[in-house]
Amino acid sequence: MNNQKQQKPTLTGQRFKTRKRDEKERFDPTQFQESIVQGLNQTGTDLEAVAKFLDASGAKLDYRRYAETLFDILVAGGMLAPGGTLSDDMTRTEFCLFTAQEDLETMQAYAQVFNKLIRRYKYLEKGFEEEIKKLLLFLKGFTESERNKLAMLTGILLANGNISASILSSLYNENLVKEGVSAAFAVKLFKSWINEKDINSVAASLRKVGMDNRLMELFPANKRSCEHFSKYFTDAGLKELSDFARNQQSIGARKELQKELQEQMSRGDPQKEIIAFTREEMKKANLSEQAMIGIIWTSVMSSVEWNKKEELVTEQAIKHLKQYSPLLKAFTSQGLSELSLLLKIQEYCYDNIHFMKAFQKIVVLLYKADVLSEEAILKWYTEAHLAKGKSVFLEQMKKFVEWLKNAEEESESEEEEAD
Numbered sequence: 001m002n003n004q005k006q007q008k009p010t011l012t013g014q015r016f017k018t019r020k021r022d023e024k025e026r027f028d029p030t031q032f033q034e035s036i037v038q039g040l041n042q043t044g045t046d047l048e049a050v051a052k053f054l055d056a057s058g059a060k061l062d063y064r065r066y067a068e069t070l071f072d073i074l075v076a077g078g079m080l081a082p083g084g085t086l087s088d089d090m091t092r093t094e095f096c097l098f099t100a101q102e103d104l105e106t107m108q109a110y111a112q113v114f115n116k117l118i119r120r121y122k123y124l125e126k127g128f129e130e131e132i133k134k135l136l137l138f139l140k141g142f143t144e145s146e147r148n149k150l151a152m153l154t155g156i157l158l159a160n161g162n163i164s165a166s167i168l169s170s171l172y173n174e175n176l177v178k179e180g181v182s183a184a185f186a187v188k189l190f191k192s193w194i195n196e197k198d199i200n201s202v203a204a205s206l207r208k209v210g211m212d213n214r215l216m217e218l219f220p221a222n223k224r225s226c227e228h229f230s231k232y233f234t235d236a237g238l239k240e241l242s243d244f245a246r247n248q249q250s251i252g253a254r255k256e257l258q259k260e261l262q263e264q265m266s267r268g269d270p271q272k273e274i275i276a277f278t279r280e281e282m283k284k285a286n287l288s289e290q291a292m293i294g295i296i297w298t299s300v301m302s303s304v305e306w307n308k309k310e311e312l313v314t315e316q317a318i319k320h321l322k323q324y325s326p327l328l329k330a331f332t333s334q335g336l337s338e339l340s341l342l343l344k345i346q347e348y349c350y351d352n353i354h355f356m357k358a359f360q361k362i363v364v365l366l367y368k369a370d371v372l373s374e375e376a377i378l379k380w381y382t383e384a385h386l387a388k389g390k391s392v393f394l395e396q397m398k399k400f401v402e403w404l405k406n407a408e409e410e411s412e413s414e415e416e417e418a419d
Helices: 002-007 020-026 030-043 047-057 067-076 104-120 124-137 144-159 165-172 174-178 181-196 199-208 226-235 239-267 271-284 289-302 310-330 335-351 353-368 374-384 390-418
Strands: none
Touching (some): 067 124, 104 181, 124 144, 144 165, 165 181, 174 181, 181 199, 181 226, 181 239, 226 239, 239 271, 335 353
């Protein structure tokens, strides 16, 4: 029995209990801060020398563990306490972003320092984004000049892809929004971003992280309107941004309208009611008939489950569109609207491969239902069609177009004889 006990495996090595005091010393950034501050005091305002010092120091100092401390010093001159004030008990430097000159050129030079540092030490990338998010939450603790510099720097970093636009979520903090800090900061930020690149770069980055529809949130709920946003940013010299936000708002409204129409159709609401509702919404959203017919077409085609078999889907589509032809007819009172609808049909049949062979039958049905006129069909055929599936669709329509032309010629000669 005793022998068996002795033969049991034992763990080798020693285990020490770490005291909290020792742990604190292990993660104490004081020495790290002193090294960085000393280096910055020696390099002064020479940012080339700063970049070289940071590059070399990464080999000796633990950037991975003290990333937040490093970025705090480079931005504010020392470690930041919650809320954005500098910690009193630590060494600081006068050579940092917040004490630099408040102009775009200087901020571009600082952006280069961060860019070089993160390119050299890739693992700092995530920590740097977290730092910017934190700094944005601390905006109220900084002076106006410090906020301006941080805004310009952030705009430049966003333009050059050094950080993701997701950091802007910090600006939607309720307190910052309520006191107008977020909107004022956003003006400087977007100005430097657009100056560095253009509005298309801003739009693409915002879309990528789903921020393109959230710009209104820079204002309190009672001021969250397209008109207020537009006036605020246009007056600040950012008309491009206010136009972009207006456009996004309009896209959002269209999506909502399409969703509502789709639901009405799925429920089988009477078409008279759908037409009345659509007219009202069209007026409210200030939409043209051409824009409206596109929304209606998408809603009509999204309100059913389509058969996956090509030979059955055409029959299903004809039946479905015949039912909704009065709705389509109500919003094709202009030639341009008819043409818009034809282009939507072409695009839909091209994008949904099961519908490729259904194009001609859909057009003929809508012609017979007085939704599409021969003028619109002929104009589409001769000059206004899209490149998508062009050869296939023109070939499908060839005989019908010839028939239309002959019918038109016969009708003209009959009129001449009558005269």
